[in-house]
Amino acid sequence: MSREFSHDRDAQRYVLRIDGELTAVADYRINGRSISFTHTFTNPARRGKGFAAEVVGFAMNDVEATTTLRVVPMCWYVAKWFDAHPERSALLTRG
Numbered sequence: 065m066s067r068e069f070s071h072d073r074d075a076q077r078y079v080l081r082i083d084g085e086l087t088a089v090a091d092y093r094i095n096g097r098s099i100s101f102t103h104t105f106t107n108p109a110r111r112g113k114g115f116a117a118e119v120v121g122f123a124m125n126d127v128e129a130t131t132t133l134r135v136v137p138m139c140w141y142v143a144k145w146f147d148a149h150p151e152r153s154a155l156l157t158r159g
Contacts, residue, residue: 065082065083066082066083066084067080067081067082067118068080068081068082068084069118069119069122071123071126075091076091076092076093076094077089077090077091077092078090078092078119078120078122078123078126079119080115080118080119080122082110082115085107086107087106087107087110087115087119088104088105088106088107088110088115088116088118088119089103089104089105089119090103090104090116090119090120090123090139090142091103091104091105091139092123094133095136097132097133097134097157098133098134098135098136098157099127099131099133099134099135099136100135100136100138101120101123101135101136101137101138101139101142102138102139103139104116104119104120104139104141104142116141117145117148120141120142120145121145121149124145124149124152124155127155128152128155134155134156134157135155135156135157136156136157136158137156
């Protein structure tokens with residue numbers, strides 16, 4: 065099973081493809097000094113396998129490594145991800 069993570073800046077989304085198939089995405093919008101994650105999606109045939117968590121983790125690693133932006137978890141799943149990863153809370157802002 066080949067995993068490919070990417071950041072599609074034009075579409076403002078982080079993407080996970082498995083064996084070339086779109087598997088999970090995390091959409092965002094940039095507002096000044098913050099990045100609001102607005103929506104996550106997992107292909108229904110692949111749900112329940114942790115792929116959304118993988119793409120969100122990839123996104124947070126990229127935001128932290130390549131920007132000074134702070135995260136606003138507008139999507140319930142991204143908020144839940146931060147609840148499960150309190151060690152990453154330094155990335156958060158209220159907006």
